Amino acid sequence: MKRFFSKALCGVALMALIAAHGAFAQAKKEANILEIWHIWTAGGEADAFKALTDGFQAAHPDVKLQLRTFSEGGELRQQLGMALMGGNPPELFYCPGPATVLKDFVDAGNLAPVTNVWKAAKCEENFDPSIAAMYRINGDYWAMPLNIHSENPIWYNVEVFNKLGLKPPKSWNEYKTICDTLKKNGIAPSVGTIGWPLPMTIEPFIVKNAGVKGWNSFLNGKLSFTGPEMRQAFKDWKELYLDQLIKDWTGYAWADAAKPFVEGKAGMYFSHGDWLESFFKSLGMDESKFGFFFVPAPDAGATPVIIVDSFALAKGCANPKLGGMFLEYCASVDGQKRFNKIKGSVAPNKLVPADIYDATMSKMYAMYRQKDTKIIKDSGYIFHNDFQDKWKTLLGQYALTPTADVLEKILQELESKRTTSQFVVWN
């Protein structure tokens, strides 16, 4: 009898294991759980997302939010890939735009279209057509934009500049003069960081040498890495960026690098996103103590590289209806007001009143609307992951060992990679 029960127990355990998997998704549906994956882990970004979810929760108290954060997008995509393979994805996940990875997900059939949400929220009327175009693939919309970030303003410490009688430059020659003045006075011209932000720092120099037209060629894979524009861009990158960085810059993560800037040990934070604004404030820096500028391009004024934070709806999730409700809230004036006011970004919804922006974001908002401003897309999301990784890795290699030999080697390698890679042409 004893033996019979012990054998039976083994069988029951095995059956329970098999049944558990199927029950999990059903339980999630019945519990009205909305699972959202995002990357806003700390500081003003986390506060902004909390404000958004608080607003949604107030409007929908019966929905249980299950939030999961990741340190950065690559890690999120890694986990997402596994969740999709396992048939248990979250309802919503952070996805930047415009992004080739969004297209990859669409082509693979991993996303549910959200065209009905766009219609219900009147997004085509209320969003700028250039923003709408980023999310339209094969006639449907596939994600909901929440904000617009510029990733390449050059931040400056107002106190340091005022003390040395410096003003934001209107040309790269003036910029070089600023760097020399800062160095003479024992202040590092700029902070910097290795890793994912590195490609953002060479972008101004590609635009400097190839113009906006050349930048678009670069994004479409048509600009040669061994041609004169790129060679000069790398030369400028070394002289005007790498040689101007604070000592031991490679030991700082992007958030750590803000500290010496805030403390006045560096005069600038070169080409890093406007999400830094809320971060400076969280480090106790008053808004009047920092500013930003763009050095004009040869064929345009300011050339802000934009990225748009958005959420996409995973196909096969347990509660797609709840996901749609959250996306509709993200598109709403209330949702975008709550989020962008704290995040330090500009709302894509034109109905959001401009008075939510603080002084810095008001300047950013005004800059977007200047006639000679040319908004350009971010290479980090336009390139396929394969090419983007090679680009980032080789830039990192050169940044760590900036010799002529290494430069020639990486330019040849990038050129070889460019000619064998596929590029998505975005309008």
Place this chain on the structure above:
Amino acid sequence: MRWMRLSYQQDQKATAILYLALPFVLFAAFFLYPIGHTVYLSFFDWNGLTATMKPMGFGNYRSVLGSQEFLLAGLNNAKWLAYFIVVPPALGLGLAILVDRLRRGQGFFQTLFFMPYVITPIAVGAIWKWIYNPGSGLLNSILRAIGLGAAAQNWLGEPRIAVYSMMLSASWVMTGLPFVLYLAGLKTVPAYLLEAAAIDGAGAARRFLNVQLPMLAPTTIIVEAFSILGAIRLFDLVFALTNGQPNIYINVLAPLMTKTSFQIFKMGEGAAIAVLLLLVTASLLCPYLIIASRRAERVKL
């Protein structure tokens, strides 16, 4: 179970099979199948998202083995291997010898030295990133405070020293396991052997070298096996110390495999790296275990 009419021996066999069935199913599902599928995947071009996979033959292996990033990562793993098989075991053994001699407080020191081993690698990474921060980190702050500011370094950012800085933090974590294993091993050395050696005039060093160390051979086999595995599979600490983005000079194979599969979405190439890792591990570990076990048997005899 009279209706089954099994003999006693048949019943014993059936019981054993039934008890082993569940563990075997789990072992097959979570170990054998993933390995087999990974090998299979390594011969295809697949982004992990689409339903179709394109056969590549050995294309992924050629691509991986011809990649500078892979070769540099492999070289770094070799450095870690040389380090792991020497330093943590030596430190662990040294600490075990010292603690073994204590009349009181052994439990306290056991806990103290083993604790870093059980801390999650992300927390270890956060602690050591703070220690190594070039501006305001603990290490550089102490060096500057005692007048050794010139020795302050960019511990994790300077390619020439970053790997060695990470090895130092690895020592803090990885010494705990050899320490507890060796401490337990020292306690199994028969006291009469040590007494006999002492009577014969052997000093402490001689007793250690000629009595305790040979008796610790089985423990050393286990410690070194863990060390080899730890070096080849190294991921968490490198990932945590580099914010998930180790550069080309400090990367090792496991993070490279993860990045290739799940960030670049080249599952086939990532699988090829995984298979190569498996082959390297097996080729190091299997001969080692066979040879070392035979030697340990001879020592016992």
